[in-house]
Amino acid sequence: MSAISDNRSVFVTDLAEEVTETALLNAFNTCGPIRSVRICRHSDDRRSLGYGYVNFLTASDARQAVHKLNFAQICGQTVKVMAAQSDRTQRVSNNANVFIKNLDKSIDTKRLYELFIPFGPIMSFKLAQEVNGLSKGFGFVQYESEESAVKAIAAMNGKQLESKSIFCSKFLSRSERSKHLVIESDNKTTHLYVKNLSDDFDDNRLAKYFQTLIGSVTSAKVYRKSGKTFGFVSVEDSDVANTAIKALDGQHLANGNTLRLTRVRKVAESLPTDRPTARNRLDGYNVYVRYLDNCFTEKRLREMFAKFGAIASAKVFAESSEWSLRTNQQNRNYGLLYGFVLFTTPEAAQKAVRLMNNALVAKRPVFVSAKSTAVSTGYPLGRHMITGPRNGRQTFAKRLY
DNA sequence: TTTGAGCGC
Numbered sequence: 001m002s003a004i005s006d007n008r009s010v011f012v013t014d015l016a017e018e019v020t021e022t023a024l025l026n027a028f029n030t031c032g033p034i035r036s037v038r039i040c041r042h043s044d045d046r047r048s049l050g051y052g053y054v055n056f057l058t059a060s061d062a063r064q065a066v067h068k069l070n071f072a073q074i075c076g077q078t079v080k081v082m083a084a085q086s087d088r089t090q091r092v093s094n095n096a097n098v099f100i101k102n103l104d105k106s107i108d109t110k111r112l113y114e115l116f117i118p119f120g121p122i123m124s125f126k127l128a129q130e131v132n133g134l135s136k137g138f139g140f141v142q143y144e145s146e147e148s149a150v151k152a153i154a155a156m157n158g159k160q161l162e163s164k165s166i167f168c169s170k171f172l173s174r175s176e177r178s179k180h181l182v183i184e185s186d187n188k189t190t191h192l193y194v195k196n197l198s199d200d201f202d203d204n205r206l207a208k209y210f211q212t213l214i215g216s217v218t219s220a221k222v223y224r225k226s227g228k229t230f231g232f233v234s235v236e237d238s239d240v241a242n243t244a245i246k247a248l249d250g251q252h253l254a255n256g257n258t259l260r261l262t263r264v265r266k267v268a269e270s271l272p273t274d275r276p277t278a279r280n281r282l283d284g285y286n287v288y289v290r291y292l293d294n295c296f297t298e299k300r301l302r303e304m305f306a307k308f309g310a311i312a313s314a315k316v317f318a319e320s321s322e323w324s325l326r327t328n329q330q331n332r333n334y335g336l337l338y339g340f341v342l343f344t345t346p347e348a349a350q351k352a353v354r355l356m357n358n359a360l361v362a363k364r365p366v367f368v369s370a371k372s373t374a375v376s377t378g379y380p381l382g383r384h385m386i387t388g389p390r391n392g393r394q395t396f397a398k399r400l401y
Numbered sequence: 402t403t404t405g406a407g408c409g410c
Contacts, residue, residue: 013407038409051407086408099404126405138403172404 007059008035009084010066013051015039016077021052027074028054032061053084071110080109082124091124094142096149097171101138103127104162108135116141119155120148140171182265188238190218191264192245197222197229198255206231214244232264284346285312287353289339290367298339304361305341309348314341 012024024037039052056062062083070081085091098116107115109127116122121144128136143149149170157168172180194206201209207220216236223230235241241263249261289301301314316339343349349370357368 009409011408036410040407040409049407053409055410080407084408088406088408091406091408097405101403124406126407128403128405136403140405142405169404174404177404 007083008057008062009053009055010062010081011051011084012054012069012079012081014077014079015048015050015052016075017048017050019048019052019075019077023074024052024054027072028056028065028069031056031065031068033057070113078110080125082122085123091142094123094144094146095170096123096143096146098141098143098149098152098168099138099171100141100156100166100168102164102167103135103137103139104164105135105137106162109139112139112141115156115161116152119143119152120145142171186263186265187242189263190235190238190241192233192235192241193230193262193264194233195228195230195260196253196257197231197259198253198257199224199229200255201229201231203231206233210235210244210248213248214240216240284370285343285349286370287341287343287349288369289341289356301339301341304366305343305352305356308343308352308355310344312342312344315339 010028012028015024019039021037021039024039025034028034028037033056035055035057037052037054040049041047042049054062054065056065066081066083069079071078072081073079100112100116103112107127109125109129112127113122113125116125123142123144125139125141127139130136141152143152153168153170156166158165160166197206201222203220203222206222207217210217210220210233214235217233218236219232219234221232223232233244235244245261245263248259251259253259287305289305298314298316301316302311305311305314341349341352343352353368353370356366359366359368
């Protein structure tokens with residue numbers, strides 16, 4: 001068992017760049033005997049990363065250091081001191097993390113801490129700041145226990161602080177939050193999807209059916225496909241929509257069909273919270289290609305697609321980030337590869353999809369689509385490995401999207 | 402407006 005991540009160590013952050021190990025030692029040795037100190041540094045040029053560790057001989061000295069030296073000045077800069085917690089999962093998800101926003105800009109890190117410490121022991125805290133140190137007006141306080149977080153939220157949410165009334169809630173990660181927003185927005189929709197209609201429904205009849213039962217229908221449209229009859233009904237407000245679902249979902253029609261009524265689901269991609277990406281700019285011009293072959297190269301990709309129009313760029317990507325492990329001795333790629341062909345016109349891209357999808361290339365079907373399905377393969381964003389032509393040379397390049 | 406991730410020899 002490593003002696004480092006136990007409760008005899010403290011994590012010190014917001015260190016000025018010039019703070020040395022000696023300065024750190026001098027600042028903390030008033031709390032008790034120290035085994036070691038460490039300032040974490042860039043591996044290339046040894047510049048300080050702005051945080052480090054002080055390892056005491058006893059847990060009680062470490063606790064005392066957190067208490068005594070949090071917000072102390074070292075080399076003229078206020079530092080934060082907290083119990084070291086190297087286990088990332090412990091730091092990230094204990095369900096005791098509070099998000100705070102709408103903070104008056106005059107509230108600094110220390111004030112934030114003081115406002116929230118009455119509700120229980122704090123594991124970590126952070127005020128979001130501009131590079132110049134000015135508050136961004138939001139921050140995080142993570143307690144040791146969920147109970148403290150619940151108490152803090154109950155007491156502090158809506159509280160007037162300086163010019164503003166603050167907002168506090170359990171912290172949600174970006175992805176959790178976006179799911180949440182989809183549900184919220186679904187609950188607010190005024191558009192309903194109706195299925196299992198009997199054949200005798202048309203637009204008029206559907207409108208009348210809803211009108212009679214719930215009133216205030218703004219539109220109704222019936223569709224028939226593969227022998228099924230379904231439709232969309234819009235109502236005046238989301239309360240009516242919710243009432244309609246409660247009242248009509250599961251109703252039996254005259255012919256015995258069970259009517260199903262649900263909200264029209266919004267897709268996460270269409271939410272206004274989603275930032276436009278570089279990828280969107282390529283929509284319509286870019287074609288995604290998946291193909292299994294051990295010599296699938298950019299040159300080959302260009303040759304395959306040249307007949308559809310001018311190609312701005314063609315790239316091949318390896319399925320796995322462990323690409324190098326999948327290169328055989330002839331330096332040919334094997335394993336799943338995929339690529340993108342960027343055309344200079346949307347017409348060329350459409351034609352490529354239409355004529356190349358499922359076409360046989362060297363006896364194998366090739367999958368060609370206007371939309372990439374590669375985003376869900378767990379790729380880290382940013383830099384990606386790209387195969388060089390035939391010689392298997394690896395280079396890193398930015399993804400196309 | 403703003404929903405993290407700084408944590409080691």
